[in-house]
Amino acid sequence: MKQIKKIKLKNFKRFRDSEINFHEEKNILIGDNEAGKSTILTAIELVLSGSKNKVESIGLESIFNTDIVKEFLTGEKKESDLPTLHVEVFLNEQENPDLNGRNNSDGTISDGIKLVCEPIEELGSEIREILNQDESNFPFEYYSVNFTTFSGEAYSGYRKFLKHLSIDSSQINSEYATREYIKTVYESLAKQNQRIKLRNEYRLQKSKFVEENLEKINKDIDKYQFSVKTGNKSNLETDLTITEDYIALENRGKGRQCFIKTEFALTRSGDGQGIDTLLLEEPENHLSHTNMKKLISRISNSEAKQIFIATHNSLISTRLDLRNTILLNSNSTSPISLEALPEDTAKFFIKAPDNNILEFILSSKVILVEGDAEYILMGALYESVTSRTLENDDVHIISVGGTSFKRYLDLAKLLNIRVAVIRDNDGDYEANCAQNYNGYLDDNINIFYEEDNEKSTFEICFYEDNKGICDELFLPGRKTLTALEHMLKNKADCAFELLDKKSDKLNPPTYLSRAIEWINE
Amino acid sequence: MDKRVVLAVAGSGKTSHIINKIDESSRALIVTYTENNYKNIKSRIMDKVGFIPAGVRVHTYFNFIYSFCLKPLLGNKIKSKGINWDMPLSFTLKLNRNDPKFYLDGHNRLYHNRIAKLLDQYGVMHEVSERVEKYFDLVCFDEVQDFGGHDFNFICKLSPNIESLLLVGDFFQHTFDTSRDGNVNSNIHKNLDTYTQKLTQAGYTLDTELLSHSYRCSPTTCSFVSESTGIKIQSHRDDETKIQLVQSAKLADEIFYDENIVKLFFKDSKRYCGFTENWGATKGLDCYSDVCIVLNPTTLQHYKKNKLNELAPQTKNKFYVACTRAKRNIFLVPESLYRHHKQ
16 A cells, blocks of 8 residues: 655745655644645646646746745845755655655655755856846746655656645546546556556547448438547546446535545455545535545545545544545644544543544634533633623533533644633532542643533533622523523523623623633733 | 676577566566667566566666666756766766765766766775665666676675576677776786686675576687687577688679678678678577678688687677677688678
């Protein structure tokens, strides 16, 4: 099985100098917008494709790091300081001397391939001329685009070391993308000699059709005849499509196309042929919840293929095992792997109900609460304590449902997220709140709870501090229940009513105020 | 590991010996010295297996040492732009061996005869061995007699831990001096004994038996060569062929116009029209039946005095190559008889 072990990026888009290690099978890239998820997929695709054309059609000015270009132009503009761009893809053992060598920035003997863009030496004097101009003019046009293996050998698109396929759901309907897709899958499943033979047979069939069928018309015409096109633009590969239940791929809806393309790309023919590297860009787009679940289970069962998925979807990242996740942060260029997450926690999230795990992972400050009532009221309470909004301070509230806080704290520790846990004492604060989280407390993780065991839940605490508004809202119309009893029976509804009618009069219980103050310390 | 040098005679089936070891599943490296032999080996493998097996690599020596050894291991240190096939200017011999100018010309091309030295100087010979070891079980250097200078040191120092490292060559077919550099190993081709001694010192087992008999040449040709030049060659055959010194101008002309007989000249064969070639250029060729060897004045004199063994080594070797092209008869024609054909 052919795998990418790591990628090194230098001056490629937002990555000035980064190194990302990959997992053998699945790699889930998550991150904010602009964090560089697609950039990594693009980088992999460019190097594997060996296509100068692809690089040139994207344009050097859009793949070069803008900061380095700016720095160069505002600096001394020395020719020898012109930045270079590198994308190095390190591979596992490929049993091929053409791939093996020391031509990489690690300087170690490894298997791999790389893309290098550097100024063309022979054009030195022209470059100098450009640099001497007063205006900021970066000599992009004087850069060469080179693909070489770590053995120092040049390669191009004709020689593919890994068969790769990229499925970008934002382009799912583009004719070009579909054609490229069909071609790649076909080439990966049919051997070259097989393909040549089929192409030849297809052409023969066409000319047979002309002879046998068009003849009926042609015989009545003299001098000119009708025929069927053959050649570069009309042959087996250009006419090929993929059908499901006799409906061609391109006539399916976007969602279904997405699904079919991904699923089909995961297949391998009997003798183990198929795609080595699958690059999926936001597969959740266009997919219904059910279809997404199906797709996830299909991906999670696929073997002998390395898959890279850029996603914004919590379900995809949790179901495919959080340990496969690589987190890209928009304010740092060193990605974080969740590989070190404890196994039971990773397994918990595979099975856990749908959750906001990505929101949690991508936040820097989080208040974790137990239930819906706290979740609903937290925003208003936050404002009453700080006079600011949660959005102002970039604080996220996540309801974990039940008491699986520790699972989230495992993640928080790994990612250095500041987390305030708000917990009911359930009648025994010492056991449930204090000792329970012993191993987790640190500068960035703290637990907040009511120390009076009588006030066992949020509602009781809240009622104590807000008797006036609660009685006003919930007592009228009650026959047997007290206002508090009503609140305990209808937690979410009461919380919503409080927020709706009394949001500016809420008085937060002390342990909540402490949590809110602490999170911003 | 079997590290072996097999000294072969002309037409003894050197190439077949190598090809016999190759099959579909081989992990083998074959390095040739000449482009001709490279093509020949490739097509012989194609004939045998039907394609070049995935694990089999055939390289010419300089391609091997540049693309397989130097580029992968030193490519990030030495930014070279190809090979310079000219001999380096002599002043460079005075340069320090650590000076890149010793290896690279003004256009950053590497002097072909110093690539091996460069690998050694940068201390990557053990990595070359490891790299060879990683991809191959069998390594074979053909035409090893043409390795001189630093390149001879290269094959001495190469020691991958593999099944078999095989050198095959015919000492007396040494005709190229491409590898020379100053006085490095400049004397190894003067004497067979010192040559083989160097190889045995480098750990190679010497085998003079395996390929000591020629399939191509008859016993007649073999004893003529052995007795006249002192170069030992025996035959697998038992038929008799003719060796004739041509003295009549008429017969010489008949031979000259005979399109089935190749006329082999010491040099300048291009200046004679018809089916002609130079002695040295026929090395490796196996397509002649009757051969006419045109004797330049020096060779003729030595021949007449029965002192061919005293010819200059280069000339003697080329004469040996020419004689051993013949599957059948040899005609020896004094160059003077063809003077009127010269253009």
